[in-house]
Amino acid sequence: MAQTQLAILLTSAALIIIGLYSAIFIDNIIKKIIGISFIEEGANLFIVAIGYKAGGVVPILMPGMDTSWFAANAAYPLPFGLVLTSIVIGASTLAVMLALVMVLYRRYGTLSTKVMLADTSKQEEYNE
Amino acid sequence: MIEFVLCIIVILSAILALIQKDLLKAAILTGFSGGALAVLFQILLAPDVALTQAIVGAAIVPVFIALAVKKTQRSDS
Amino acid sequence: MNELIPLMVIVPLMAALLISAFSKLNKVTKIFAFVVAICLPLIPLLSNYGLHYFGGYEPMLDNVTGIMYHPAITYSFTFLQQIIICAVGLLTFLVIFIYLTKYKKVSGPYLFLLFLGTAAVTAMILTDDIFHMFVFFEILALAQVGIVAASSIDFSYEMALKYMILGSIGSPIMLLGIGFLLALTGSVNVTDIALAVHTGLIDATSPVFLLSLALIFFGWLYASGLPPFHTIKSGIYSKAEPHGAALLQSFTVVSMISIVIIMFRIYSSLPIFEVLVVFFSILAMILGVSLALTQTDFRRMIGFLAVGELGFIGLGIGLGTNFSITAGLFQALNEIIITALLFIGFGAVVHATNEVDTRKLGGILAYHPKVSIMLLIGGLAMAGVPPLSGFQSKLMLVQASLSCGFPEISILAIMVSIATFVVFVKTYYTMFLKPKPNDLDLEGKEVPKSMVFAMGVLLIIIILLGIFPDVVTSGISNFVGGIL
Amino acid sequence: MKLYDQIFDVVKQFRKLFSPGPVTNADVSGSITAEIFLIVSLVLSAILLRHVNVLLAGLVTLIVAILLISNIPLIPKFKIEQEDSLEKMIFYAVLVLALLVTFMYWGGNLV
Numbered sequence: 001m002a003q004t005q006l007a008i009l010l011t012s013a014a015l016i017i018i019g020l021y022s023a024i025f026i027d028n029i030i031k032k033i034i035g036i037s038f039i040e041e042g043a044n045l046f047i048v049a050i051g052y053k054a055g056g057v058v059p060i061l062m063p064g065m066d067t068s069w070f071a072a073n074a075a076y077p078l079p080f081g082l083v084l085t086s087i088v089i090g091a092s093t094l095a096v097m098l099a100l101v102m103v104l105y106r107r108y109g110t111l112s113t114k115v116m117l118a119d120t121s122k123q124e125e126y127n128e
Numbered sequence: 129m130i131e132f133v134l135c136i137i138v139i140l141s142a143i144l145a146l147i148q149k150d151l152l153k154a155a156i157l158t159g160f161s162g163g164a165l166a167v168l169f170q171i172l173l174a175p176d177v178a179l180t181q182a183i184v185g186a187a188i189v190p191v192f193i194a195l196a197v198k199k200t201q202r203s204d205s
Numbered sequence: 206m207n208e209l210i211p212l213m214v215i216v217p218l219m220a221a222l223l224i225s226a227f228s229k230l231n232k233v234t235k236i237f238a239f240v241v242a243i244c245l246p247l248i249p250l251l252s253n254y255g256l257h258y259f260g261g262y263e264p265m266l267d268n269v270t271g272i273m274y275h276p277a278i279t280y281s282f283t284f285l286q287q288i289i290i291c292a293v294g295l296l297t298f299l300v301i302f303i304y305l306t307k308y309k310k311v312s313g314p315y316l317f318l319l320f321l322g323t324a325a326v327t328a329m330i331l332t333d334d335i336f337h338m339f340v341f342f343e344i345l346a347l348a349q350v351g352i353v354a355a356s357s358i359d360f361s362y363e364m365a366l367k368y369m370i371l372g373s374i375g376s377p378i379m380l381l382g383i384g385f386l387l388a389l390t391g392s393v394n395v396t397d398i399a400l401a402v403h404t405g406l407i408d409a410t411s412p413v414f415l416l417s418l419a420l421i422f423f424g425w426l427y428a429s430g431l432p433p434f435h436t437i438k439s440g441i442y443s444k445a446e447p448h449g450a451a452l453l454q455s456f457t458v459v460s461m462i463s464i465v466i467i468m469f470r471i472y473s474s475l476p477i478f479e480v481l482v483v484f485f486s487i488l489a490m491i492l493g494v495s496l497a498l499t500q501t502d503f504r505r506m507i508g509f510l511a512v513g514e515l516g517f518i519g520l521g522i523g524l525g526t527n528f529s530i531t532a533g534l535f536q537a538l539n540e541i542i543i544t545a546l547l548f549i550g551f552g553a554v555v556h557a558t559n560e561v562d563t564r565k566l567g568g569i570l571a572y573h574p575k576v577s578i579m580l581l582i583g584g585l586a587m588a589g590v591p592p593l594s595g596f597q598s599k600l601m602l603v604q605a606s607l608s609c610g611f612p613e614i615s616i617l618a619i620m621v622s623i624a625t626f627v628v629f630v631k632t633y634y635t636m637f638l639k640p641k642p643n644d645l646d647l648e649g650k651e652v653p654k655s656m657v658f659a660m661g662v663l664l665i666i667i668i669l670l671g672i673f674p675d676v677v678t679s680g681i682s683n684f685v686g687g688i689l
Numbered sequence: 690m691k692l693y694d695q696i697f698d699v700v701k702q703f704r705k706l707f708s709p710g711p712v713t714n715a716d717v718s719g720s721i722t723a724e725i726f727l728i729v730s731l732v733l734s735a736i737l738l739r740h741v742n743v744l745l746a747g748l749v750t751l752i753v754a755i756l757l758i759s760n761i762p763l764i765p766k767f768k769i770e771q772e773d774s775l776e777k778m779i780f781y782a783v784l785v786l787a788l789l790v791t792f793m794y795w796g797g798n799l800v
Binding site for chain 2: 001010014022030050090099105
Binding site: 117 | 770772774775776779780783786
């Protein structure tokens with residue numbers, strides 16, 4: 001079952017690399033934000049994969065379970081708790097970024113990063 | 129076996145979302161990626177994370193992006 | 206009275222939530238914000254040193270291995286935390302005081318952001334839990350973006366969005382580094398991780414451990430605005446309201462030292478860690494000061510100078526001896542106060558002239574003598590002129606690098622101080638001493654009294670710390686002895 | 690004479706740096722200070738390599754000094770790279786990340 005973990009780790013690496021690629025090379029700001037949110041998802045997936053135990057059980061102690069058997073077989077729950085927080089933070093960051101994009105679109109009328117988020121001194125010339 | 133399929137769905141829909149010309153399609157494909165990720169979390173024995181990710185990744189984030197697209201422009205140019 | 210330790214975070218956090226909920230009641234909000242702001246510097250002064258375990262989960266002793274484990278989120282409160290939290294609290298009080306007197310109608314969300322940022326940095330410096338620090342680091346980034354976006358300066362939204370996009374690359378990378386550490390040790394408590402590293406439970410030369418250092422280090426670069434993030438950091442300072450910028454730079458300094466202390470505790474056994482810190486600090490000093498020399502917008506110039514000064518803190522920590530780390534942390538405290546004084550003072554100039562271009566200014570000394578003199582002393586303190594506080598910390602840094610066997614670094618530090626002095630004298634000449642341009646109208650424009658008051662308070666602290674540095678350095682030295 | 694002319698041209702090139710707007714003495718002298726400061730500090734930090742290898746430090750210092758002095762004025766070129774457009778900042782950030790990770794993974798134990 002080590003294959004599962006390997007596949008998951010490769011997926012998270014792929015997500016992070018897709019995110020970094022889109023941060024550099026994609027011009028459309030909304031797509032860039034979508035791409036950057038994949039970095040966060042890749043990191044989350046990696047941390048969940050840490051807690052995974054091949055052939056284990058969900059870390060919830062049901063009545064009637066043997067405690068020592070549970071301790072030996074349950075997945076490690078601490079990373080899961082961390083990821084919960086991280087997912088919510090990622091969503092709120094995305095929401096704030098999109099809100100700022102919506103405000104800026106009204107001023108520039110385009111979604112291109114080269115126009116919207118250029119150097120400050122060039123933007124001053126552009127607006128004059 | 130299903131986890132390999134899900135991994136491929138996650139990566140493929142992420143790439144497809146970034147090469148779409150139509151931003152609304154990109155939003156929907158982001159939802160695909162987030163939903164597949166939620167199922168993947170369930171397979172990785174984290175049902176609580178899976179529930180949160182299913183709501184946030186498959187519903188809230190695509191809706192946010194779709195709203196942003198509706199308020200701005202739909203085509204990528 | 207260890208119950209006061211969590212209150213340092215909870216009071217500003219609750220105040221932030223209450224103010225944003227009841228911001229319709231203008232008068233009540235003002236009084237409430239003022240009272241809470243006065244409490245912020247007082248709570249750390251009244252509290253005793255010690256540890257606080259959230260939920261009351263005391264450390265557990267593992268009977269098999271004989272190792273203590275910390276199951277709870279732990280706040281540790283010592284002299285360093287006390288002095289830093291007190292400085293940030295005082296600054297928050299002054300900033301909120303300026304804000305309340307400047308505007309008749311207060312904006313609830315803005316006060317919310319100020320208090321939220323203060324709560325976040327307080328938690329970052331107190332906490333002993335690396336993930337807890339990460340969460341507040343993200344909250345701090347959101348609060349900083351909010352403070353920038355809420356200002357009425359042109360292009361502030363653009364700068365906020367740029368900062369946020371860079372942040373959403375930096376923070377997940379740091380989370381990934383924390384994930385690597387978690388995978389190696391199974392814990393997020395810094396004491397446990399450091400113990401595991403120092404007792405050899407983890408192989409300190411394994412590539413995974415080194416990779417976790419690289420990833421957390423990248424997050425630290427983003428948090429502290431060292432290169433490659435120096436342009437965006439100076440950008441957000443220049444696009445925030447002046448009093449907001451004074452608070453933003455203190456957030457930057459505190460988040461920088463809190464992350465670097467955690468990194469130092471975990472990675473101090475690796476020689477590469479100190480090399481990296483020194484390398485990026487030198488880069489920040491060179492880039493920050495040489496870019497500050499070519500700026501014409503004086504807010505941008507102060508922003509670059511602030512980044513250059515951060516290099517001194519990194520330098521002190523990178524040298525890795527007790528004396529140098531003490532010097533670095535003392536420099537951090539000085540920088541919080543001096544840079545705040547400069548931002549508030551130049552903000553007063555903006556308020557009086559509505560102009561930020563140094564080429565269009567001149568002759569302000571005759572119209573606003575108080576502000577000019579206080580700014581001069583603040584600038585001299587930043588450049589390291591005796592007997593002000595900046596001199597003491599920079600002297601300590603130069604001595605530390607000499608005694609470590611790096612005379613080049615001490616020459617470089619002195620050169621950067623001189624260049625800082627040049628920047629300041631040049632700007633001071635063009636803004637205050639040069640004859641007034643004809644089209645500049647300075648008649649009848651008053652500087653707010655609250656700004657002068659805030660500058661006076663900060664100036665007194667600068668002079669006192671310059672004359673009696675031992676009050677602070679001996680305590681910091683004890684703290685450093687504890688983590689070494 | 691060539692080097693002299695080059696140094697003399699520096700002032701003319703600084704004029705472009707401050708456009709639009711007037712160019713004052715203070716700004717030009719500040720830029721020249723920045724130029725000298727940049728060269729001296731980079732050369733000085735190259736000497737730090739002597740803790741690794743003395744011969745390497747000498748070579749690197751010489752090369753850096755010659756490269757920097759023959760390429761003046763540096764500040765205009767330098768400032769174009771340090772502008773705050775998002776593309777350049779992200780590019781440098783990701784570049785630094787890639788260098789850090791590569792260097793640490795394969796060379797972290799060499800120091």
